[in-house]
Amino acid sequence: MSYKALTLSITSLFAGCLLQAQNNNLTQYVNPLIGTAKMGHTYPGATVPFGAVQLSPDTDTIPYAGPDGKYTGTAYRYCAGYQYDDPTIVGFSHTHFSGTGHSDLGDFLIMPTTGQLQLNPGTADKPETGYRSRFSHSNEIAEPNYYKVKLDDHNILAEMTTTTRVGVHQYTFPKSDDAHIILDLMHGIYNYDDKNTWTFVRIENDTLITGYKQTHGWAKTRTVYFAMTFSKPVQSYGYAQFKKQVYQGFWRRFNVTRNFPEMIGQNLRAYFNFKTEQDEKIKIKFALSPVSTTNALENLRTETPSWDFAAIKVKGQQQWNQELNKIQVEALNKEDMTNFYTAMYHTFLGPTVYSDMNGQYKGLDQNIHTANNFTNYTTFSLWDTYRTLHPFFNLVQPQRNSHMIQSMLAHQQQSAHKMLPVWSHYANENWCMSGYHAVPVVADAIVKGIKGFDYNKALEACITTANVKYYDGLDDYIRLGYIPDDKRGNSVSTTLEYAFDDWSIAMAAKKLGRNDVYEAFIKRSQNWKNVYDAAIGYMRPKLSNGSFKKEFDILSTHGQGFIEGNAWNFSLFVPHDPKGMIDAMGGDKKFLPHLDSLFSMHLPDEFFAHTEDITREGIIGNYVHGNEPSHHVAYLYNFTSQPWKTQERVRMILKKQYKAAIDGLGGNDDCGQMSAWYIFTALGFYPFAPGSETYQLGSPAIKKAVIHLENGNTLTVDTRNQSDKNVYVSKVTFNGIPVKGTAIDHSKLIAGGELVFYMSSKPTK
Structure with a gap:
């Protein structure tokens, strides 16, 4: 046997042993x-x-x-x-x-x-x-x-x-x-x-x-x-x-x-x-x-x-x-293995089962119901989890996510408001946070073809939810195209969130051939433009008379029209129309240095004066990873002429915000959302806008991952020349064919195959 053949044989034997060991005990890498x-x-x-x-x-x-x-x-x-x-x-x-x-x-x-x-x-x-x-x-x-x-x-x-x-x-x-x-x-x-x-x-x-x-x-x-x-x-x-x-x-x-x-x-x-x-x-x-x-x-x-x-x-x-063996990973070191599988562990802690062995549960109407042909779930922290956790379930837990959506639809039917859940647990609606973010969870499942629930019934529940006019400024939003700051706190961020939710309804409607619904909600999705002040280049509170609020601080997190963030952070929250946002901000020439500065600027002490859950440990410049509205931001470079900066940024965030330590999370895990961000980003692709079939490509941090899909197919993510220094991607192939651009579709990935990233220490410009 030649030296090369012997080396390959030993390598294959080691890889086989590693895979077998992982099959037997992946819990060894989990640290609760x-x-x-x-x-x-x-x-x-x-x-x-x-x-x-x-x-x-x-x-x-x-x-x-x-x-x-x-x-x-x-x-x-x-x-x-x-x-x-x-x-x-x-x-x-x-x-x-x-x-x-x-x-x-x-x-x-x-x-x-x-x-x-x-x-x-x-x-x-x-x-x-x-x-x-x-x-x-x-x-x-x-x-x-x-x-x-x-x-x-x-x-x-x-x-x-x-x-x-x-x-x-x-x-x-x-x-x-x-x-x-x-x-x-x-x-x-x-x-x-x-x-x-x-x-x-x-x-x-x-x-x-x-x-x-x-x-x-x-x-x-x-x-x-x-x-x-x-x-x-x-x-x-x-x-x-x-x-x-x-x-x-x-x-x-x-x-x-x-x-x-x-x-x-x-x-x-x-x-x-x-x-x-x-x-x-x-x-x-x-x-x-x-x-x-x-x-x-x-x-x-x-x-x-x-x-x-x-x-x-x-x-x-x-x-x-x-559950952990749904994704079998080979990482660069044991710390990364611990980070990855502890993140998977955290993503599978909730939502939690909320029905008895006989299927009975207490509903939002406080009556006893029976979950027929599904398991009822509770603990829906949807302002957080619609972004990455539920899209992660659509990849590795589609049947379970279908049951969660059926639980949401049951909630909507039992609701006196006929609304899908906002933040609910134990047969109660807490009305916590803003938006109506069960909608993108449902829309994402429809667009990606997740089976097990009635698509048209689910779309109607989304439409009904989006038109409850007495809910959190929706009457003004529908009438004016924005929420006036003199009527509601968090007026700007809620307007931006509604616009995204409306876009996700439009995408589901388009998938189902409901063109009337598509046209109505794609128009509503452009309401983000109504709170963008082109004169200063930021989202800004607008008053009932149509003028922008005069007293305004782009860095303050208190009383400026935003929830868990400031104008700087939320001005980048248009995940459903990133190109439109970039054009509005002056195109690449102005937008790129603007985005670069987000990760390098110094925040004054006043930034921390009115908030408890934004901590210095969870911040990189003015990028706040511990608060979910920033989670898509590093991937915005993909929509510019410098996508290699997405690769650089996500690898940096992985290193700074996640550690295999007791204090290893740079913010609340938020029912698995922070951990789901880690998993997708470590795998090299990310659900930038739930409601779309498209993932944005980044820079994988693993050496290899084998994803066992519920449909029986296998998706392998492989990297060549992977190391801590080789954070840039020179080429991506899927089943041997070069991937053009910075995106790949869900339908391709779940059909199975091999996604290969060729890594480099230098960016491909």
């Missing part, structure tokens, strides 16, 4: 602790892909309002319940958002303790005054669907894993005559005053407890049912009620706080007492339901028929491996 420090707002606990249960430690909660009744900015730290730098754990609750900038949830906190029973959480500086415990990261392990930590103050080893609807706890106790399991029913992330409106707990027998909890928080009316079972009979039990007077039973005939089989009240903390031997394990299975305790019990018995903790953990990790 990434993003748990600073602003990432991720949680490290156990969950399965898209699971209804997110069983995770909470290190603290800060009241939503301080003594003066005003919002406390420090509460923003605990959107996911966990901050890596905190020294104590309060307990383990069953529901969490991942990466959001607001929160709720934190339902049904469980904490094992020993010694004197204490029913208050204590404080971080004096944990001995309550049931919380100190812990060390040296005794902490976080893996997909597994979390483990030593609770030092109680000498208890805590482990947890999950199924879709059941959280499974395993606590290893010391020898004790005073062992307790505390069930905190008033705990919540972002504790509004009197957030808990009612709680009911029923002791069915000495191992089974059922009940529900009603809250009034970010979601105005939310009810979660549970069924909880112990592996060992409870010796005694009771509860204490805080803030409100304890209900004493009819004519005070009973002491309802001890060994009484019903617990009823507003702010309850229950306890269950045991005696334990040294290293004895007490296990708990805790099932959730949006509908009833009967359904919760059915979920529990169906999904976790046994007490085999290890088997449940392994099964969940196998689910993760199955």
Whole structure:
């Protein structure tokens, strides 16, 4: 055998071994602790892909309002319940958002303790005054669907894993005559005053407890049912009620706080007492339901028929491996492997399942519905996720995304406003952020041919949503072509967002041959021009009389007509008409230096004065990667004479904003949006304008990726001469044919084949 042949044989053998190893265990590259420090707002606990249960430690909660009744900015730290730098754990609750900038949830906190029973959480500086415990990261392990930590103050080893609807706890106790399991029913992330409106707990027998909890928080009316079972009979039990007077039973005939089989009240903390031997394990299975305790019990018995903790953990990790193996990557180094698969992990945390084993769920109308032929989902952070997360699902999770769209269509039918969701969770619409961004999610799926829902029904839902005139300035937008700043805050950014959403409706209508709808909405999509001030070259607030606002600062983020950004950032937000925008700004000659300066300019301190979620760690010049309106911006160079700068910029952003570290995310992950940006960009193509079939090409950061598509086809992304220095692309081929221009269509990629990037250290100008 020749030297060359021997080398090829060894290389092929190594690649084969690597691929086989990845097939067996891609979870080894996932670190759930990434993003748990600073602003990432991720949680490290156990969950399965898209699971209804997110069983995770909470290190603290800060009241939503301080003594003066005003919002406390420090509460923003605990959107996911966990901050890596905190020294104590309060307990383990069953529901969490991942990466959001607001929160709720934190339902049904469980904490094992020993010694004197204490029913208050204590404080971080004096944990001995309550049931919380100190812990060390040296005794902490976080893996997909597994979390483990030593609770030092109680000498208890805590482990947890999950199924879709059941959280499974395993606590290893010391020898004790005073062992307790505390069930905190008033705990919540972002504790509004009197957030808990009612709680009911029923002791069915000495191992089974059922009940529900009603809250009034970010979601105005939310009810979660549970069924909880112990592996060992409870010796005694009771509860204490805080803030409100304890209900004493009819004519005070009973002491309802001890060994009484019903617990009823507003702010309850229950306890269950045991005696334990040294290293004895007490296990708990805790099932959730949006509908009833009967359904919760059915979920529990169906999904976790046994007490085999290890088997449940392994099964969940196998689910993760199955999802992660949809894309098999060979990267330049282990850090990039960790970044890539942790990003995939974060993209598959939500939206979350919101229906029981029998298909039932609570709808937006607060009635019980049954999801027929689809799984119902909740947690739609659409202002964030329409941009990249849902397009990512259209590539690797099309059937699941179809179910999510069916969930949105059900939401629209149950809505009194007949609107698709804006930001919804747990049968509630939060009306958070701006635009109507379920529309581009639906349109993108229609344009890309995602099957499983009625296209025409979905288009009609989009049209109806876009014409609810009393929603957030839509009446003025339809009448004037913009939102007057003297009538609405965020007038400019909302106008720009509506214009994009309207364009996506036009694209779906065009696909379906609805020319009347296309013409109406393509005209509306040009409304971005109505807030562009050619005299200064920026988007600018306009008043009801048609004049531009005089007092105006292009860098300020406060009171200037923009949400989570400034005029500088949002003036580039015309992803549906980038060439029109560039021409309006003076063409390449003026636009290119303007765009270049975005990444190099210095922001004054005033820029940070009125916002909490824009941090210096997430900013490159005036490019704010931690805020989603900037996510398409680096790809704007593709529409100029210097597309090589897109390649340079995206590789720089990948390096600066994503690290395999606890604080490795340059901003909130926002329900997977930041992570989806990483994945697409690392693969070398990006959904610049959802609602279009076209991806913009960039500069892949991987050596090779094999994408296993649901249709049975395989898409391979390969790079030649890849390195950290070779960030420029000299040529791209698809199935051996050169790709002309800077774009490639979704239909080509899902037909399968090989997309090859030829990398270079010098730009091709």
